[in-house]
Amino acid sequence: MASVIRLNVAPIVGARRGAPQKSRNAAPIRAAAAAKKSDAAAASGQYARELEVATDAVRMASTLCQEVQAQLMRQDEQAETKDDRSLVTLADYAAQAIISWRIQQEWSDFTMVGEEDAEALTEGGEGGALTLSKIVKLVNKTLKLHKGMDAPELTSTEVVDLINKGGGAGGKGRHWVLDPVDGTLGFVRGDQYAIALAMMEDGDLKVGVMGCPNMPKIGEVLEYDSSYTYGFSPRLVSKMLAGESLGWYKGCIFTAVKGGGAYMLPCDPAIKADPLPVAVSKEFDPQAAKFCEPVMKANSSQGFTASVADNLGIESKPLRVYSQVKYGSVARADADVFMKFPKAGYKEKIWDHAAGVIIVEEAGGKVTDAGGAPLDWAGGRYLESLDRGIVATSTALHQRLMDAVSKSWSSSQL
Numbered sequence: 001m002a003s004v005i006r007l008n009v010a011p012i013v014g015a016r017r018g019a020p021q022k023s024r025n026a027a028p029i030r031a032a033a034a035a036k037k038s039d040a041a042a043a044s045g046q047y048a049r050e051l052e053v054a055t056d057a058v059r060m061a062s063t064l065c066q067e068v069q070a071q072l073m074r075q076d077e078q079a080e081t082k083d084d085r086s087l088v089t090l091a092d093y094a095a096q097a098i099i100s101w102r103i104q105q106e107w108s109d110f111t112m113v114g115e116e117d118a119e120a121l122t123e124g125g126e127g128g129a130l131t132l133s134k135i136v137k138l139v140n141k142t143l144k145l146h147k148g149m150d151a152p153e154l155t156s157t158e159v160v161d162l163i164n165k166g167g168g169a170g171g172k173g174r175h176w177v178l179d180p181v182d183g184t185l186g187f188v189r190g191d192q193y194a195i196a197l198a199m200m201e202d203g204d205l206k207v208g209v210m211g212c213p214n215m216p217k218i219g220e221v222l223e224y225d226s227s228y229t230y231g232f233s234p235r236l237v238s239k240m241l242a243g244e245s246l247g248w249y250k251g252c253i254f255t256a257v258k259g260g261g262a263y264m265l266p267c268d269p270a271i272k273a274d275p276l277p278v279a280v281s282k283e284f285d286p287q288a289a290k291f292c293e294p295v296m297k298a299n300s301s302q303g304f305t306a307s308v309a310d311n312l313g314i315e316s317k318p319l320r321v322y323s324q325v326k327y328g329s330v331a332r333a334d335a336d337v338f339m340k341f342p343k344a345g346y347k348e349k350i351w352d353h354a355a356g357v358i359i360v361e362e363a364g365g366k367v368t369d370a371g372g373a374p375l376d377w378a379g380g381r382y383l384e385s386l387d388r389g390i391v392a393t394s395t396a397l398h399q400r401l402m403d404a405v406s407k408s409w410s411s412s413q414l
C-alpha cells in the first residue's frame with residue numbers, strides 16, 4: 001500500500017480532512033498577510049531575544065528528556081514504578097536546571113516560577129546526593145552536546161542553584177514560568193509530554209515556547225491511531241515512514257510572541273525547516289469537530305465535558321492527550337476545543353498552562369475559565385479565583401462554548 005500519510009504536506013494551518021480549500025481573491029489576502037506579517041515581525045522583534053533564548057533552552061531540555069524517556073522505554077517492563085519515578089525525577093530537575101542556565105546566560109537576575117525545587121536533593125541524605133550527582137552528569141552531558149567547546153562544566157552547587165531559581169513567587173513584574181516535564185504519566189508511558197516555558201510581564205503573557213518531543217507533525221495521524229491519543233504505535237510509525245526518507249514526522253516546538261502569531265518548528269535541530277505558522281480551526285463543523293481533554297479522569301470530569309460536547313453537537317470521541325500538548329492540538333486545529341474541569345478545590349498551577357495559553361491565543365484562539373473570565377497570571381504560583389475550569393477554543397466559537405458550558409452546568413445542578 002502506498003504511504004497513507006504524506007509527510008511533507010505544507011499546510012498545517014487548518015489542515016482539516018474533508019474541508020476543501022476555498023479559492024479566494026489572492027491579492028487582498030496577500031496584502032493583508034504582508035501587513036499582518038510586518039505587525040508580527042514588529043511584535044516578535046520586541047521580544048526577539050527572549051524568543052530565541054527560550055527556544056534554545058526548550059530545545060536543549062527536549063533532547064535531554066528524549067534521552068531519558070528512551071532509557072525508560074528500554075527498561076524491562078517488570079522493573080517499573082520505582083525506577084520510573086526516579087528517571088522522571090532526573091528529567092524534571094535536569095530540564096529545569098538546563099533552562100535556568102540558558103536564561104541566566106542572558107539575564108543573570110531573572111526570576112522564575114518553576115515546578116521543581118532542589119530541597120529533596122539537598123536534604124535527602126545519601127539518596128538525594130546520588131540523584132543529584134546523576135542530574136549534574138545529565139546536565140553537563142546535554143550542555144556539551146549543544147554547546148560543544150563552549151559548554152561549562154557545572155558543579156552540583158551550581159546545578160542546585162539553577163534548579164532553585166524556580167522558587168519565584170510570581171505576581172507583578174517580569175517572570176519566567178516553567179514546567180520542565182509536563183505530563184509525567186505520559187512521559188513514563190512513552191506517550192505525550194511537554195516542556196513548557198513562558199515569560200510574562202505584569203501578568204501579561206509575552207512569550208511562550210513549548211517542546212512536544214513526541215507530538216506528530218501532522219494531526220492526521222489521529223485517523224490511524226486506535227488509541228486516539230497521538231500515541232505512537234509501531235505500526236503507525238512504520239506506516240508513516242513507508243516510502244519516505246527520514247524527515248520531520250514527530251517532535252514539535254510551538255512558539256508564540258504576544259501580537260506576533262504562533263509557529264511550529266521541528267524539535268530536532270538537525271532538521272532544517274522554516275517555522276510554520278499555525279492557526280486554530282476557522283470554521284466549526286460539529287460533524288468533523290473534536291475536543292480534547294486530560295487522559296486521567298482524576299484530573300477532569302469526563303462526564304461533564306461529554307455533556308458540553310454534546311450540547312455543541314460534537315459527535316466524535318474525545319482526543320485524550322497528556323500534558324499541554326493539548327493546547328498545541330487546539331492551536332494547529334487538530335482539535336476545536338480543549339476543556340478541563342477539575343474537582344472542586346483543586347488549584348491550577350500557572351506553569352501547567354502559561355506556555356500553552358499564549359500559543360493558542362496567538363494562533364487565533366481564546367482561553368478563559370468556565371465563566372468566561374481571562375486567567376489571572378499575576379496572582380502568584382497558582383491560578384487563583386478560577387471559575388470551575390479552563391476552556392480553550394477559537395475566538396469565533398468561544399461564546400457558543402460558554403453557552404454550552406452554562407447549559408451543562410445548570411442541568412448537572414438539577
Ligand SMILES: [Mg+2]
Pocket residue numbers: 092115179180181182183184
Ligand atoms: Mg512537571
